[in-house]
Amino acid sequence: MKKLFYFLGLILSIQTFAQDKQNIDLFYVSLEKGQAQPLKQIPFTETSEKIRWGHEIKVYPNIEHQTIEGIGGAFNEIGGEALLSLDHKLQREVLQNLFDKDKAGFTFCRTAIGASDFGIDAYSYSETPEDYNMDYFSIERDQKFVLPYLKAALAINPDLLIFGSPWSPPAWMKNNNSMTGLTEKPNTFRDENKVYKAYAKYFAEYVKAYESEGVKINRICVQNENDANTKYPSCTMPPAQMLKLAHQYIIPTFKKEKLNTKVFAGTFRTALNLDMIEFLGMENADKIDGIGLQYTSKSIITDAVRMQANIKMFHTEGHCYNGKNSVEQAEHRLEEAADYINSGLTNYCYWNMILNETTKSGWDWKQNSLINIDREKKTIQYNPDYNAMYILGHFIKPNDIRVASTSHRPMITVKSPDGKVKILIQNTDEKEAPYRLKINGEIRDFKIPAKGITAIVYNLDNKKL
Incomplete structure (x- = not known):
């Protein structure tokens, strides 16, 4: 009997050892x-x-x-047009690869409020000048390519978190009366009470219109790259003006409209100035729900976290490169994502998930994407960056905790x-x-x-x- 117990114990020890080796x-x-x-x-x-x-x-x-919010990329009009050039079966295949939980499983994505630099051309939802009450507000343009793209993704992952940001206010709200920059008059937002009120209402109408289409906007960022003055849609908006717009106008309007969409400052970068650091040093900066940032070094993020440890900070756009979609570029993707997440941000958001065969923006320069779709040949090209983002999205999930x-x-x-x-x-x-x-x-x-x-x-x- 003792020998039997000895052998049973030996077998159990071997099994336990084998299980330990399989962890x-x-x-x-x-x-x-x-x-x-x-x-x-x-x-x-x-x-x-x-x-x-x-x-x-x-x-x-x-x-x-920090608790992780997710991994993903950006929806854009050019990508939506390319996707919709495919038949329904191929569209579904592409989107399943990006959003199915057993595949890349993206969970945290971006969309533009109006035209981004990867819109087909410049547009807003308020094209009628001096429409302060938003009587002619319309998202009709987005119903052609952007909303079908978003809705198809949500059909695969209904829990997808989506945030939006404008590249420019409507042209009539700006001093140059143009959505694009590099103009003779300043590419800036009109500093007038009635215009602030109108723009806050514009954001509210956007959130409500999208929600009526079944697309929940979790948060907005007030202005993409607020220091940019470019030939594509842009608006230079100093940190003080951004805080004024968000704190005194957008947040009260959202509360009045009973909208639970969060209001974040940004998206900040550090190409020219330390606008994020300046913003965080202002009175009432902590009244904003958080900060969105991109193209920012680890040392600046560390300074920002030290200044306002209780403000949520998240990543808004990855390095977009030049359309070469090379192996060498993809070899830096994990490093970039690690820099942001290990600095305390809650996510990593790639830029263009899908572009067409030209890789070009509406303003004729090239950038990288996870996928290129040839609209004439109806072919799909997966790029090396897609592989990197696939493994990030597959394993890094909402409610994970960085250790x-x-x-x-x-x-x-x-x-x-x-x-x-x-x-x-x-x-x-x-x-x-x-x-x-x-x-x-x-x-x-x-x-x-x-x-x-x-x-x-x-x-x-x-x-x-």
């Missing part, structure tokens, strides 16, 4: 070529090879930081409510390399493929995923 799963995307389904599960191969300097990963799962971790490689580490720690890391070496993971009292040495992005999923409960 890590690895997934990988190559960045060499865009693929519709780039994510592959790869073997967890332990190694006794020497671990070189810079190849260690240390995770502290009990040290928690403390360190590595000399680009990396984001989050913990999900079900107890899984998800480490997204990029082995920047030219060859597969051994790495050492230290987590939860364990030390595990294993190999990570070269160049692409690997997701290490560690189950804190030591159960097979």
Whole structure:
């Protein structure tokens, strides 16, 4: 009988050991070529090879930081037109790849209020001059390409969080009477009480009109790149004027209209000035729901968080590059996302999810996108950036919590409510390399493929995923 108990105990110990060895799963995307389904599960191969300097990963799962809101990209009019050039089956295929929870699973996306630089041309929802009551307000233009694009995405992921921002107020609300900049008269918002009131009503009408179409706008940012004066839709808006517009006009109007859409400052960048830092130093800055930002260095974000630790800050636009959609550009995507999320932001938002075959804006310059659709040939091209964003969206989800971790490689580490720690890391070496993971009292040495992005999923409960 003693021998029987001994053997049963031995078998149980072996099974427990085997289960402990199975508490890590690895997934990988190559960045060499865009693929519709780039994510592959790869073997967890332990190694006794020497671990070189810079190849260690240390995770502290009990040290928690900000709650994640999601990963996604931007809807735009040019992308909607390209998508709708496909038949319904192909449209559905593209959108499932982007929004289905078992695929890229995007959860946090952006849209323009009126024309962005990737609108087909400049337009607003108030084209009648001096229409202070918004009697002629209309989103009819968006019903052709933008709203069908949004609605089709929401049909796949009804929980998709969407935020909007204008590139310019309606032309008549500006001193140059033009939505675009580089004009003889100043490309600025008219500093008049009646115009502030009209613009606040414009935002409210937008939120209500979209909601009547089944598209909930979670938050707005007051002005995209408020320091920009460009040939495409833009408006230079000093931080003090932005705060005045948001605090004294938009927020009270939303409350009066019983709208629960949040009002955020931005989208700020640091191309020319430190407008975000200036804004955060102003009285009543903390009355705004948060800050949206893009093209901002880690040091500036750290300063901003130090100034206003209780204000939510989120990411609004990733590096758009030049339309080359190269492997080299995609190799920097995780690094960029990590810079923002590891600095305390709640999300990462890519710019153009879809563009047409030209990769051009309505103002004739090229930018990158996850997908290019040829409107004549009816073909779909997935770019290397798509692979990078696919693995980010698939593993980083709303309500995940960023946890403390360190590595000399680009990396984001989050913990999900079900107890899984998800480490997204990029082995920047030219060859597969051994790495050492230290987590939860364990030390595990294993190999990570070269160049692409690997997701290490560690189950804190030591159960097979």
